[in-house]
Amino acid sequence: MDQLLDQFLDFLIVERGLSKNTLDSYSRDLTRYIRYLKKEHVSHIKETNYLHISGFLSELKEMGLSVKSRARNLASIKGFYKFLIREGVISENPTTHIHSFKTQRRLPLVLNMEEIDRLLAEPDLSNTLEVRDSAMLELLYATGLRVSELVKIRLNDINLEAGYLRTLGKGSKERIVPIGRIAQNRIMKYLHSTRQGLLKEKQSIYLFISRSGKGLTRQGFWKVIKKYAKRAGISKRITPHSLRHSFASHLLERGADLRSVQMMLGHSDISSTQIYTHVARERLKDIHRQYHPRG
Numbered sequence: 256m257d258q259l260l261d262q263f264l265d266f267l268i269v270e271r272g273l274s275k276n277t278l279d280s281y282s283r284d285l286t287r288y289i290r291y292l293k294k295e296h297v298s299h300i301k302e303t304n305y306l307h308i309s310g311f312l313s314e315l316k317e318m319g320l321s322v323k324s325r326a327r328n329l330a331s332i333k334g335f336y337k338f339l340i341r342e343g344v345i346s347e348n349p350t351t352h353i354h355s356f357k358t359q360r361r362l363p364l365v366l367n368m369e370e371i372d373r374l375l376a377e378p379d380l381s382n383t384l385e386v387r388d389s390a391m392l393e394l395l396y397a398t399g400l401r402v403s404e405l406v407k408i409r410l411n412d413i414n415l416e417a418g419y420l421r422t423l424g425k426g427s428k429e430r431i432v433p434i435g436r437i438a439q440n441r442i443m444k445y446l447h448s449t450r451q452g453l454l455k456e457k458q459s460i461y462l463f464i465s466r467s468g469k470g471l472t473r474q475g476f477w478k479v480i481k482k483y484a485k486r487a488g489i490s491k492r493i494t495p496h497s498l499r500h501s502f503a504s505h506l507l508e509r510g511a512d513l514r515s516v517q518m519m520l521g522h523s524d525i526s527s528t529q530i531y532t533h534v535a536r537e538r539l540k541d542i543h544r545q546y547h548p549r550g
Contacts (some may be wrong), residue, residue: 256289256300263338272427276403285330288319300339305349306435308332329353365504366489371396373487374480383449386464388479390438391463391471395495397438399502399520402495406471415439424521432519453497503531 264282273281291311295302308329315325333350359436366374369473375396378389395405404422413420419433435440442462453464461470477495484493491497499520506516517528 256292258286259300259339259344260289260335262342262505263335266338273424274403274427277425280327281331281334284328285335288328288332288335297305301345303349304352307349308349308353323395350486364491364493364500366491366493366497366501368505370487370489371498371501371505374483374493377483377486380444383452386441386445386449387453387463390441390484391476391479392483392498393438393441394434395498396502398433399433399516400432401499401521402473402476405462405495406463406473409460410462411460413442413462415443422521425523427520428523430518500531503528507531507540 260282263285266277267278267281272320288311291314292300292303292307293311295307297307299400311332312325312329315328320328329350333353336345336348336350337344368385377390378385378392380389382385391405394400395402398420400422401424404424408420408422412422413434415434418436418439419431421431423429450462450464454468457468459468459470463471465471465475473495480495480498481494484491503516503520506519507513513525513528513532517525518532520528522528
């Protein structure tokens with residue numbers, strides 16, 4: 256079974272081109288499932304049926320995993336069995352009659368414009384490192400990039416004169432995203448006054464550099480954004496994704512069409528983008544409640 260899992264992961268890399276994070280999720284979920292099967296004395300995947308899968312999902316529930324986590328585990332298992340059918344390892348799919356979980360989609364946390372302004376105003380532009388931080392924050396809000404995309408931007412991915420950057424999103428899909436004027440100016444300032452000093456005579460293909468002269472990590476940038484949120488007195492639990500959510504929501508609030516926002520975010524399915532229309536509606540309801548005399 257372990258060998259079959261390795262073959263499945265190779266298939267996901269070669270033919271599906273999935274990201275490392277997605278592959279790690281598949282590997283983690285299916286390793287746990289195979290461990291459960293071995294505990295149940297199953298020696299080959301051919302011996303499994305829907306009762307094994309139901310038992311595994313029940314065990315996850317007893318362990319306290321959320322509906323969302325169990326849904327992801329089931330999706331991984333379904334993908335694995337589809338692969339086994341395709342490869343001729345099994346002739347019947349035991350997941351056929353197991354329905355996917357219905358998960359309630361939570362609205363993403365969005366900062367309002369006043370909070371965005373406070374956050375982006377926090378970095379001290381007379382401080383070398385905070386010039387870099389300001390460029391990163393402005394670029395993240397200007398483009399709606401994922402933080403994993405932000406930290407991987409290479410120097411040749413960005414064209415400041417034309418005002419756009421190129422990025423590889425999920426599934427290694429390339430997209431072109433426009434950059435706003437303020438973000439362009441902050442990046443220019445960072446390149447002229449800060450980046451070379453951080454490199455200390457080293458070389459790097461990446462745009463944003465840490466104190467050690469290496470590319471920044473997602474965790475490193477998370478610490479950066481938490482620091483400025485705290486300094487700005489923002490009590491919401493902010494993550495790097497909060498700026499991506501705010502980017503999309505603010506565009507839609509101001510009349511941008513859904514398809515354009517989908518393209519800029521790099522969503523393959525427009526239903527992923529539609530969640531922000533709900534955010535915009537909730538915002539309008541809040542404004543109505545706050546200002547209408549009978550709200």
